[in-house]
Amino acid sequence: MDTEDHKALRAAVAALGRRHGRGADPDHLWSEAGKLGYLGVNLPEAHGGGGGGITELSIVLEELGAAGCPLLMLVVSPAICGTVIARFGTDAQKETWLPGLSDGTRRMAFGITEPDAGSNSHRITTTARRDQDTGGWILTGRKVFISGVDIADATLIVGRTEDARTGRLKPCLFIVPRDTEGFTRRPIDMELNAAEKQFELVLDDVRLPADALVGDEDAGLLQLFAGLNPERIMTAAFAIGMGRYALGRAVEYARDRTVWNTPIGAHQAIAHPLAQAHVDLELARLMMQKAAALYDAGDDPGAGEAANMAKYAAGEACVKAVDQAVHTLGGNGLTREYGLAQLITAARVARIAPVSREMILNYVSHQTLGLPKSY
Numbered sequence: 001m002d003t004e005d006h007k008a009l010r011a012a013v014a015a016l017g018r019r020h021g022r023g024a025d026p027d028h029l030w031s032e033a034g035k036l037g038y039l040g041v042n043l044p045e046a047h048g049g050g051g052g053g054i055t056e057l058s059i060v061l062e063e064l065g066a067a068g069c070p071l072l073m074l075v076v077s078p079a080i081c082g083t084v085i086a087r088f089g090t091d092a093q094k095e096t097w098l099p100g101l102s103d104g105t106r107r108m109a110f111g112i113t114e115p116d117a118g119s120n121s122h123r124i125t126t127t128a129r130r131d132q133d134t135g136g137w138i139l140t141g142r143k144v145f146i147s148g149v150d151i152a153d154a155t156l157i158v159g160r161t162e163d164a165r166t167g168r169l170k171p172c173l174f175i176v177p178r179d180t181e182g183f184t185r186r187p188i189d190m191e192l193n194a195a196e197k198q199f200e201l202v203l204d205d206v207r208l209p210a211d212a213l214v215g216d217e218d219a220g221l222l223q224l225f226a227g228l229n230p231e232r233i234m235t236a237a238f239a240i241g242m243g244r245y246a247l248g249r250a251v252e253y254a255r256d257r258t259v260w261n262t263p264i265g266a267h268q269a270i271a272h273p274l275a276q277a278h279v280d281l282e283l284a285r286l287m288m289q290k291a292a293a294l295y296d297a298g299d300d301p302g303a304g305e306a307a308n309m310a311k312y313a314a315g316e317a318c319v320k321a322v323d324q325a326v327h328t329l330g331g332n333g334l335t336r337e338y339g340l341a342q343l344i345t346a347a348r349v350a351r352i353a354p355v356s357r358e359m360i361l362n363y364v365s366h367q368t369l370g371l372p373k374s375y
Helices: 004-020 026-035 054-066 073-088 091-103 221-256 268-296 300-334 341-352 357-368
Strands: 108-111 127-130 137-147 154-162 169-177 183-187 198-208
Touching (some): 004 054, 026 054, 026 091, 054 073, 054 221, 054 268, 073 154, 073 221, 108 137, 137 154, 137 169, 221 341, 268 300, 300 357
Parallel strands (some): 108 154, 127 154
Antiparallel strands (some): 127 137, 137 198, 154 169, 183 198
């Protein structure tokens, strides 16, 4: 349940969302949300943030989505990158990046996905090796489906370094400024109609200073999952907000659309699927709130399980809500006027990214139920 502070935050962000609404200029909305303190609500007060957690940031994204103007970069910039830097970054990294991430004047992208790795983060081939001349790092590799690189000041890249004791590769995180030599991007032609574009990245012997490494070189998966759990929670918020927006448009239409002197919403064939969509979205929100509360309390293992479940539930609820909304409007559901048809593609994102529902079911099977792996 929302606290009084959460209710106030929800109401304030909802009002901002209504002022901008569907078709909003994302840069203008981002700037205003930053000035109002919403973008960095999860980041430390000492570095310009609101001192809250993922609980508060998920409220911001959900309410903007419910108003028809979600900001996908909220998932990436403050939630993943901001969280990782706040938890593991050096004092200099915090001072350099967190104030700008908090007020929206700086943005960061997150680069983990690779062409041949898929959901298997152990197969990441982007490597980082020490530059013997400078003591810095040299990164080589490729990334795909990286959001917002063109509007980000830097990208937090997941690479792998060699463990001197075992010779095994371990994940590490590096801050790569946008215009670094050897760091190039190519837009991916997407059917998805979104303000944030997707890119393929190439790192061709990208040379970075020693302080580009975030956190401890030996922390490995701990630091990586510090960003991935918030990513799943925020993706759930993105999906729930989108589902609420679609459902709201359908309910409004079902109240007003009259056939044979009766609003179509009076018929159970219309009303019950919309009611079910509402139930599913509310259940997903409860799991999202549980995941956020566990994460903010420092329970990383518990948050991992709940974040995956929340992302799964929200993705399914969103797809069903959008589908039912379009079906409720009939032909009007496919017109630009009502703006629901484009959500059919967008809703699939919550099922696919950042991890598929099948991989979440694998996680629950293995980690929660203790069943053996098939791979």
